[in-house]
Amino acid sequence: MNVLLPVCISLAVLGVVVAALLWVRGRRGRAAQAFGFGVLPVGLYLTGLLELVWDAGVALSRWAGQLVFNPAVWAGVGLIGVAVVLWVVGGLVARRTPARKSVESAPDAPAVGRGPRTKKAPKSTGGATKAGTAGAGVGEFDDIEELLRKRGIE
Template sequence: MPAADVVLLPLCIGLGLVGVVVALIAFTRGRRGRALQGLAFAVGVVALYLTGLLRLVWDAVVAVVRWATGNVFDLTAWIGFGALALAVVLWVVGGIVARRTRRRTKAEAADAKGQPRVGTGPAAPAGRAPAKAQPAGRAPAQKPAQDDDMAEIEALLKSRGIQ
């Protein structure tokens, strides 16, 4: 019997018995669904052992533990972890910069077309549309301050010809 089986077989038997006991307790209390779930747990643990999948998980855990203990005092591994952390930070910062650049590019394209800039940052005042020529004799109506979302919706409606 391999060393893994010495640990896994009693573990599976114990977990299977726990599942059966939980199923019996749930069944006596009238909880049929929970009883079926406990039985499924007991059968599932035994099935994992019989198919060899539990051995596969065991081997993976052992490999990860060996790898981790071997790399604790390895300078090369720590340099690699530092490089990996740097790569993650650069990836996140690059995404943020790309998102801001895309917004700025859209705003510059809107300026080139003569459309009002809406919700693009400090260059565009929030909630203000470009000044239109007012008929003589009428004072311009003072609009209440709007948030960026409403100004953006308003600009979209105006661009589609909806007042």
């Protein structure tokens, strides 16, 4: 890029002039910054990075020109937006949804906070047996009572 070299040299000269003016006014720190900023374009040109940045800018401007006038590109931008929204929403839903498989698959995991609340089984009196307590439905609580006793909860 032969056009870039004169631009870089003129920017370097401008930076050196500004640095000299700042130096004369006693602002030594700002003068050093201006000199560094002035020689930066020449360094970028000599390393080839300026041409790379220039080509990227040209490619970006071409893409932006096609973006404005091409409906297929707008459809692609829309799909990218949908993908980003779905990714964010999916992450939020995954964070709010508990991992049920790991909790439910554990054989002896207590079901804390899961399902409807059940009434506590009536405590058996000293002499009464479980079979002799208040009729039907008490046998359903036997398993629960046994599980609670195993866990030390009464």
